[in-house]
Amino acid sequence: MASWLPETLFEIVGQGPAPSKDYYQLLVTRSQVIFRWWKISLRSEYRSTKPGEAKDTHEEFLENSHLQDSLLLNIISYLDLEDIARLSQTSRRFAKLCMSDELWEKIVQSCCDSITPDMRALAEEMGWRQMFFTNKLQLQRQIRKRRQRQGSQRSSNP
Template sequence: MAAWLPDTLFEIVGQGPAPSKDYYQLVVTRSQLIFRWWKISLRSEYRSAKPGETKETHEDFLENSHLQVQIALIFGTRILDYVFNLCEGKVDFLERLTDKLLLKIIFYLDLEDIARLSQVSHRFAKLCRSDMLWELIVQSTFDTITPEMRSLAKDLGWRQMFFTNKLQLQRQLRKKKQKQGRQEEQF
């Protein structure tokens, strides 16, 4: 499984907590953790400070509580937990899939399963509500999709269009045609 992983598993950059202006980078590769910092200050004692770098194996990082505290202060505990898991070899392969591929997988789920999946994380909630997914679902549900239906979906959204019953859809399409007819008469 590790052969499927890229060399860089995770990378994040950020600024230290206020009032610090220092800049930090954290890179987790397959074999090591790299922590870099740049001092940014107007004070004369820090002007000549050179950038710093610490490289540690995953095992050494898991025992280095000082570095763990620094990462938690700069990037937050969520990032620290994620990096800790990576260093322990707990890689979330599902998280590494592209949105496009995940949408193709989600498309095959039942509606109840899509609703449950949307509660798993912010990423899955966004994917489960995306117009791309619901356009695929609507296209597989309806025999044909007219240009008027596409136009209505652009206004309403594909998800709303899917959950609107056919009678309401026909009414909305009729209203849209009437509105377009009136606009064309005005010009």
């Protein structure tokens, strides 16, 4: 028996906010939920990045909270800061996602030209969200202090 439903039930495509040129697509068909993304960047570290795709049946999608969270984090990372703040107030699940280091790491990476190993280590210590909201001078000072601590630890441990 033929279905009255069209094959594509829902589709939305878009581009990340400036300066991002990233493209994404969310497609819900009669049988699958598909999320596709293409990272478009002039940065050398992203030039060889291939498009990504996550496919699941409706049942698998509803059962797979990790995939749902991953998809939601990708979508949330394109929102303005005010919208992220508002979204975090809608439920415990969204509050947890909006505060997650995984989300803020994506946001920091989209805003920075490059992330040095020192910056990454500092972000792992202090959290990506905290790093995003810390001004550049404070970050430079904290990176310098971190290097000094590491240098003094190496010299005291022969």
